[in-house]
Amino acid sequence: MYRIGAVGDRDSVLGFLALGFEVAEVRDGEEAAGAVHMLAANGCAVIFITEKYAEAARDAIEGYKAKAIPAVITVPGAGGSQGVGMAALKSAVERAVGADILFK
Amino acid sequence: MAMAHVNPTRMELKKLKGRLTTARRGHKLLKDKRDELMRRFLLAVRENKELRERVEAELDAINRSFSAAAATTDPRFLREALAIPKKRAELKVSYANTMSVTVPVFQADILSTGAEGEPGYGLAFTSGELDEAVAALSRLLPDLILLAEREKTALLLAEEIERTRRRVNALEYIMIPQYETEIKRISMKLDENERGNTTRLMKLKDLILVDR
Numbered sequence: 458m459y460r461i462g463a464v465g466d467r468d469s470v471l472g473f474l475a476l477g478f479e480v481a482e483v484r485d486g487e488e489a490a491g492a493v494h495m496l497a498a499n500g501c502a503v504i505f506i507t508e509k510y511a512e513a514a515r516d517a518i519e520g521y522k523a524k525a526i527p528a529v530i531t532v533p534g535a536g537g538s539q540g541v542g543m544a545a546l547k548s549a550v551e552r553a554v555g556a557d558i559l560f561k
Numbered sequence: 562m563a564m565a566h567v568n569p570t571r572m573e574l575k576k577l578k579g580r581l582t583t584a585r586r587g588h589k590l591l592k593d594k595r596d597e598l599m600r601r602f603l604l605a606v607r608e609n610k611e612l613r614e615r616v617e618a619e620l621d622a623i624n625r626s627f628s629a630a631a632a633t634t635d636p637r638f639l640r641e642a643l644a645i646p647k648k649r650a651e652l653k654v655s656y657a658n659t660m661s662v663t664v665p666v667f668q669a670d671i672l673s674t675g676a677e678g679e680p681g682y683g684l685a686f687t688s689g690e691l692d693e694a695v696a697a698l699s700r701l702l703p704d705l706i707l708l709a710e711r712e713k714t715a716l717l718l719a720e721e722i723e724r725t726r727r728r729v730n731a732l733e734y735i736m737i738p739q740y741e742t743e744i745k746r747i748s749m750k751l752d753e754n755e756r757g758n759t760t761r762l763m764k765l766k767d768l769i770l771v772d773r
Contacts (some may be wrong), residue, residue, distance in 0.1 A: 477648035
């Protein structure tokens with residue numbers, strides 16, 4: 458049985474705590490990268506990470522991209538959406554199709 | 562060139578022709594695979610985009626409720642209320658095969674020790690906003706999980722498309738032309754040998770006729 462993880466600053470992940478996610482509160486990109494690795498190793502199949510830290514821990518997230526699990530998913534944090542998650546989707550489209558045909 | 566100058570023999574020619582046929586067939590198959598992957602990828606990515614827009618909007622609203630709750634509740638109580646969750650989110654993971662790409666299928670399971678609909682914390686020290694936010698987040702959970710599943714699928718498909726396209730291009734622009742030039746070279750060499758042989762025979766025949 459797998460678990461669901463969440464990585465972010467305190468204000469953003471409080472709610473996930475209430476749902477019974479495996480929550481890691483972090484303060485900087487390095488901690489976020491460590492948290493992602495830790496959650497992945499502890500059997501989280503889905504890891505939600507807030508945008509700010511997804512940017513900072515990009516290298517760590519890239520490492521899980523080609524694997525079926527865990528799925529590291531960017532979600533907007535307490536500060537609102539900056540469109541980081543959409544940007545990831547956009548770059549996937551660009552890589553696969555060769556041009557951005559979705560977000561014009 | 563990788564396979565420059567094999568011996569110009571019929572044996573090699575036959576081998577190369579076989580390889581060329583295989584390469585052409587592989588090229589066609591991979592091209593079909595790429596097209597189908599692309600079709601599915603575009604479907605997945607469109608759905609994903611809509612889902613993400615919806616989820617992000619809802620999460621924004623929920624985050625605002627949480628901020629409101631945090632503003633009206635003593636942070637210590639808020640922390641305490643949520644620190645020991647009565648629920649435990651678990652995930653069943655199975656795998657589906659989309660065009661030989663293994664993609665995960667998630668199914669969330671919330672194990673609750675309390676009664677259904679109970680927030681899982683005492684109501685005495687927390688505000689109503691918190692209850693609402695937690696309830697809204699619970700309702701959003703299926704969508705969140707679905708988003709995770711679809712997004713992962715789209716990303717994996719994108720990766721596979723890239724790989725397949727490289728293969729198609731390698732076959733189309735490197736392998737197949739290489740085989741073709743090599744086959745041409747060998748068959749020209751063989752023809753040339755054949756002509757050399759014929760002239761030699763004609764010459765010999767002339768010599769023998771003159772001797773008589």
